[in-house]
Amino acid sequence: xxxHRKAFVLLVVLGLWPARASAAAGANPMIVEQPPPVHRFxxxxxxxxxxxxxxxxxxxxxxxxxxxxxPGSREANPLAQSQAILLTLKFAGVGAGWGIxxxxxxxxxxxxxxxxPVIFGAPSAASSLHNYGIx
Numbered sequence: 531x532x533x534h535r536k537a538f539v540l541l542v543v544l545g546l547w548p549a550r551a552s553a554a555a556g557a558n559p560m561i562v563e564q565p566p567p568v569h570r571f572x573x574x575x576x577x578x579x580x581x582x583x584x585x586x587x588x589x590x591x592x593x594x595x596x597x598x599x600x601p602g603s604r605e606a607n608p609l610a611q612s613q614a615i616l617l618t619l620k621f622a623g624v625g626a627g628w629g630i631x632x633x634x635x636x637x638x639x640x641x642x643x644x645x646x647p648v649i650f651g652a653p654s655a656a657s658s659l660h661n662y663g664i665x
Contacts, residue, residue, distance in 0.1 A: 571635045583647035587620040590654035593661035
């Protein structure tokens, strides 16, 4: 019973500690500060990042098609050997990028929300650079 009482006193002291620190600093402990405003999901940064992601995925499709026209070349990815499957995968990638970024936004993970299009677009950018022979 004694340990429960000590734990309760410790929780009360720790719970009151931030209020004492703010009161000592001259702040009114009765005033609740508002959290910073959250940006809208369809803001300029998200639209720009998702557009760049879509452009990178499109560049990968175009560069792959152009690279496969060279005699003796072949598609290394077995899932993308068909043009229809490649287009489906890229469209699904754009949609998944939007969906995962929106889930991150709703969960309050705004840095991760901005990082998702980069994660989806970087492999396609590297692939298109490779296909064009720019290393």
